[in-house]
Amino acid sequence: MSRTDIKTEVEAFLTTHWDSEARRPREGTSRDFAQKVFEAGWAVASWPREWFGRGLDKDDSKIVAAAFRKARAPGAGQDRTNIAAASLMNFASDESFKREILPQLLTGRLAICLLYSEPGAGSDLASIRTRAERNGDVYVINGQKVWTSGARTADYGLLLARTDWDVPKHQGISFFVLPMRQPGIDIRPINQITGDSHFNEVFLDNATVPAKNRIGAEGEGWKVLQTALAVERLVMGEGAGERRQGSSKNNVVSLIDIAREAGQLQDPLIRQKIAQATAYRQLNALNIARAKEELAQGSSSPIMSLGKLAMSRILHTDAAVMTQILGAASMLDGPEHERAADINYRTANAYMTSIGGGTDQIQRNIISERVLGLPREVELDRDVPFRTSRAVTG
Amino acid sequence: MTMIGMEERAAIREGFARLLSDKADDAALRRIMATESGHDAELWKAIGDMGLTGLLIDPAYGGVGGSIVDVEAIMEEAGAALLAGPLLSSAVMAAALISDSTDAAAKARLLPGIASGETIATVAVTGDKGLWTRDDIGVSADRNGVLQGAANYVLAANVADVLLVIAKTGDELAVYEVDPKANGISLQALKSWDSTIRLSRVVFDAAPATRIAGLDGAAVERMLDLARVALAGEQAGASRRIFDITVEYVRTRVQFGRPIGGFQAMKHMAADLLIEVESATSAARAAAQALAAGSTEAPVLVSLAAFACADAFHQVAATSIQMHGGIAFTWEHSAHLYLRRARVDAQLFGASDYHRERYVSALEKAA
Known part of the structure; x- marks a missing residue:
C-alpha cells in the first residue's frame, strides 16, 4: 500500500466517522468512535495486524497520526503515546493477558495510575522497597507508594516492586500491572502546598497481582x-x-x-x-x-x-x-x-x-550526562546487593 | 525573499566554515588583532569571492540575491570564529541601506563594489551617547548637503572606502555618502576592549556629501533591524562555539582524580548554559525568518533576538571563563576573546534594556 493510499484511507475514515468542525463523532458516543478507530487499526498503526495495528512503517504511521491531528480527532498514534499499552506490547509475555487488556487500554476503557515513587525512593527511584513475593500464581505486594495521581479512579496501577534483594538495586526490580480494586490497597490523598490534592499515597498491604500481569521477566522491571x-x-x-x-x-x-x-x-x-x-x-x-x-x-x-x-x-x-x-x-x-x-x-x-x-537538579544531571557527555554521577550503592545498601540499612 | 535554497544555504555555510577554520583560526585572529587595521585583506577577498559580501545585494548589481536568513546563517559561523573585519558593516548594514533606497545612480555606483568586496562601506548611525536611536543622531545636513557634527562608534570606518552617514535634515533623517578621506572629515580611531572590532568617532566640519535618495528614519530602522538580526546570529554562533570549547575542557581536565565535568557544580552550569545556547540559536533564526517573510511577528521577534542573544552570549562567555578556571585567566586562552566580543556586541545597536522595552511595546501592540 502506498503512502497516498494510506492517506486517502485514513482521511476517508475520518470524513465518515468524525465531524472535525464540531470535534465530535458523526454518530454515537466518543467511546463508539474510539472502538471504530481501534477496529480500523488506526490506534496503533505501526503494530502488526494480528496485534490491533496495520503493520505500517514509522513514516506511514506518522501520516495516520497527522491526519487525526489535522481533523482534531482522538485515538490515533497510541503506539507512540500510550505508555501502558506500549510497555505491555513490548514486554508482556502472557498472550491471553495482552489480548484481554490491550483492546480496553487502546479504547480508553481502562484508567491507569503509576505506582513508582516511594517515601524512600524519589530522585533515586531504583531504591524502591515495596516488595513482591511469588506465591503460586500470584505475587503478594507489601509497601507504600506516593505521588500517584488518579489512584481512586484507576482500574490498574503500573507497579514497580522488588522481587530480589540480593542483587544490586537496578537488577532486583519487577514491573506489574496491578488491579487497583481489591482489598489490601488503601488510598489516602496528599494535601499539597497549593491546597490541592491531585496526588495520593497508596498503601499496599498483602495486595495481590496475578503472575501473568508481570511485564518482562523478574528483575527486568527497570528496563521496562x-x-x-x-x-x-x-x-x-x-x-x-x-x-x-x-x-x-x-x-x-x-x-x-x-x-x-x-x-x-x-x-x-x-x-x-x-x-x-x-x-x-x-x-x-x-x-x-x-x-x-x-x-x-x-x-x-x-x-x-x-x-x-x-x-x-x-x-x-x-x-x-x-x-x-x-x-x-x-x-x-x-x-x-x-x-x-x-x-x-x-x-x-x-x-x-x-x-x-x-527535580531541576536531577534534570541538569541528566542533560549534562546524556546530551553533553559529561561523566555520570558517582553512585555508591550501584553495584552492591540491595540488602546491604544504605537504602535498607539506614 | 531569498533566491537561495535551503541546501544551497547549507553548502554556503559549510564552505564559509571551512574557509574560517583554514584562514581565521585563533592564531590568525591574534595576528589580525595586533595589526593597525584589524583587517585581513586576503581573507576579505576570499569572503568576497564566495559571494558573501553580496548576500543581500540584487543580482542586477552583482550580488547573489539572498535574504537575512542567509546572512544570519553565515553570521553564526562568523561569530563562532570571532571573525574580525567589515562583514557586518559593509555587507549587511551598508548593502541593506543602499538596496533600500530609490537612488538608481547610487545603487549602480556603490552596490557592485560592495557585492564583490572591492569596496568596503560602513554606516555612521549613532551619536556620542551610543544609543542607536533617532534622538541620538549627532550629525546635521544643511540644504546643500553639507555635514556638521559627529558620529560615534562607527564600525570598521578605518578600512572603509565609503561612509554612509545618517544625518538630521530638519525633523527627518536622511542618508549621505561621503569619502572618509575627504576634506572636512576626520576619523578618530577608538581603542576598543575587543580589538577584533574597530570603532571610530567621525567628526564632520562643513563636509560636502552626496544624499542618497529615498531613505528616511524608517529606512534607518529597517537597516538597524537587519543588523540586529545579523548580530544575533553572530552571538548565537559565538556562544555555541565557546560553550563547546568549555564542555570539551571540563570533560578532559582532571582534578581530584576525575574529570571536573563530573562535578555537579560544573554539570549544572553546563546544563543551564545549553538552554541559553539553544535559545539564542532559535531566537536568531526565528527573527531572520520573520523579517525575511515580512511577518507581523517581526517586531516582537527581532527585539527578542536582540536582547536574548546578547544576554545569552554574555552569560555563556562569562561563565565559560569561570568553568575553565585559571587557564582562562591567561591571555593565551581564547575564552577572554569571546567575553570581549560579547561585551562589545551587547552594546551595538542598542543594549538589552532598550530591546526589552521595545519587545514589551511590540507585545502590547500585537495584543
Whole structure:
C-alpha cells in the first residue's frame, strides 16, 4: 500500500466517522468512535495486524497520526503515546493477558495510575522497597507508594516492586500491572502546598497481582520502566510544545494585563521584568518549534530534553514577576483577593514542575550526562546487593 | 525573499566554515588583532569571492540575491570564529541601506563594489551617547548637503572606502555618502576592549556629501533591524562555539582524580548554559525568518533576538571563563576573546534594556 493510499484511507475514515468542525463523532458516543478507530487499526498503526495495528512503517504511521491531528480527532498514534499499552506490547509475555487488556487500554476503557515513587525512593527511584513475593500464581505486594495521581479512579496501577534483594538495586526490580480494586490497597490523598490534592499515597498491604500481569521477566522491571519513561518524556515534551503554543499568548496578555490592572504597566522596571519572563516562555516555544523541524528533517535534537528545566524557570519567573507587580497585595489570599490568590497559587504550584518528574537538579544531571557527555554521577550503592545498601540499612 | 535554497544555504555555510577554520583560526585572529587595521585583506577577498559580501545585494548589481536568513546563517559561523573585519558593516548594514533606497545612480555606483568586496562601506548611525536611536543622531545636513557634527562608534570606518552617514535634515533623517578621506572629515580611531572590532568617532566640519535618495528614519530602522538580526546570529554562533570549547575542557581536565565535568557544580552550569545556547540559536533564526517573510511577528521577534542573544552570549562567555578556571585567566586562552566580543556586541545597536522595552511595546501592540 502506498503512502497516498494510506492517506486517502485514513482521511476517508475520518470524513465518515468524525465531524472535525464540531470535534465530535458523526454518530454515537466518543467511546463508539474510539472502538471504530481501534477496529480500523488506526490506534496503533505501526503494530502488526494480528496485534490491533496495520503493520505500517514509522513514516506511514506518522501520516495516520497527522491526519487525526489535522481533523482534531482522538485515538490515533497510541503506539507512540500510550505508555501502558506500549510497555505491555513490548514486554508482556502472557498472550491471553495482552489480548484481554490491550483492546480496553487502546479504547480508553481502562484508567491507569503509576505506582513508582516511594517515601524512600524519589530522585533515586531504583531504591524502591515495596516488595513482591511469588506465591503460586500470584505475587503478594507489601509497601507504600506516593505521588500517584488518579489512584481512586484507576482500574490498574503500573507497579514497580522488588522481587530480589540480593542483587544490586537496578537488577532486583519487577514491573506489574496491578488491579487497583481489591482489598489490601488503601488510598489516602496528599494535601499539597497549593491546597490541592491531585496526588495520593497508596498503601499496599498483602495486595495481590496475578503472575501473568508481570511485564518482562523478574528483575527486568527497570528496563521496562526506562522504555515507559522514554515514552512519557516524549509525550510530555510534545505536550509542553502544544500547550505553550496556546498559552504563550495568554501569558503575554496576562502579565501585561495584570500590570495594567495594577496600574504598574508604565513602570519601566516592571516592563523589563515582563519582557524577561515573556521571553523565557517565547524562547522555549521557539526551541520546541525548531526541535520539531530538525526532527522532521531527520536530525536529532537535544532540545526536547531541555523543555522541562526551561518550563520550571518560566513558571517560577512568571510567579515572581506577578508578585512584584502586585506588591503588598500579594500578602493577601482568598476569594476576596482573587488576583493575589491566583499569584500565590502559581508561586506554590511552580514547584510541581521544578520537583515533580525529576527535580531541576536531577534534570541538569541528566542533560549534562546524556546530551553533553559529561561523566555520570558517582553512585555508591550501584553495584552492591540491595540488602546491604544504605537504602535498607539506614 | 531569498533566491537561495535551503541546501544551497547549507553548502554556503559549510564552505564559509571551512574557509574560517583554514584562514581565521585563533592564531590568525591574534595576528589580525595586533595589526593597525584589524583587517585581513586576503581573507576579505576570499569572503568576497564566495559571494558573501553580496548576500543581500540584487543580482542586477552583482550580488547573489539572498535574504537575512542567509546572512544570519553565515553570521553564526562568523561569530563562532570571532571573525574580525567589515562583514557586518559593509555587507549587511551598508548593502541593506543602499538596496533600500530609490537612488538608481547610487545603487549602480556603490552596490557592485560592495557585492564583490572591492569596496568596503560602513554606516555612521549613532551619536556620542551610543544609543542607536533617532534622538541620538549627532550629525546635521544643511540644504546643500553639507555635514556638521559627529558620529560615534562607527564600525570598521578605518578600512572603509565609503561612509554612509545618517544625518538630521530638519525633523527627518536622511542618508549621505561621503569619502572618509575627504576634506572636512576626520576619523578618530577608538581603542576598543575587543580589538577584533574597530570603532571610530567621525567628526564632520562643513563636509560636502552626496544624499542618497529615498531613505528616511524608517529606512534607518529597517537597516538597524537587519543588523540586529545579523548580530544575533553572530552571538548565537559565538556562544555555541565557546560553550563547546568549555564542555570539551571540563570533560578532559582532571582534578581530584576525575574529570571536573563530573562535578555537579560544573554539570549544572553546563546544563543551564545549553538552554541559553539553544535559545539564542532559535531566537536568531526565528527573527531572520520573520523579517525575511515580512511577518507581523517581526517586531516582537527581532527585539527578542536582540536582547536574548546578547544576554545569552554574555552569560555563556562569562561563565565559560569561570568553568575553565585559571587557564582562562591567561591571555593565551581564547575564552577572554569571546567575553570581549560579547561585551562589545551587547552594546551595538542598542543594549538589552532598550530591546526589552521595545519587545514589551511590540507585545502590547500585537495584543
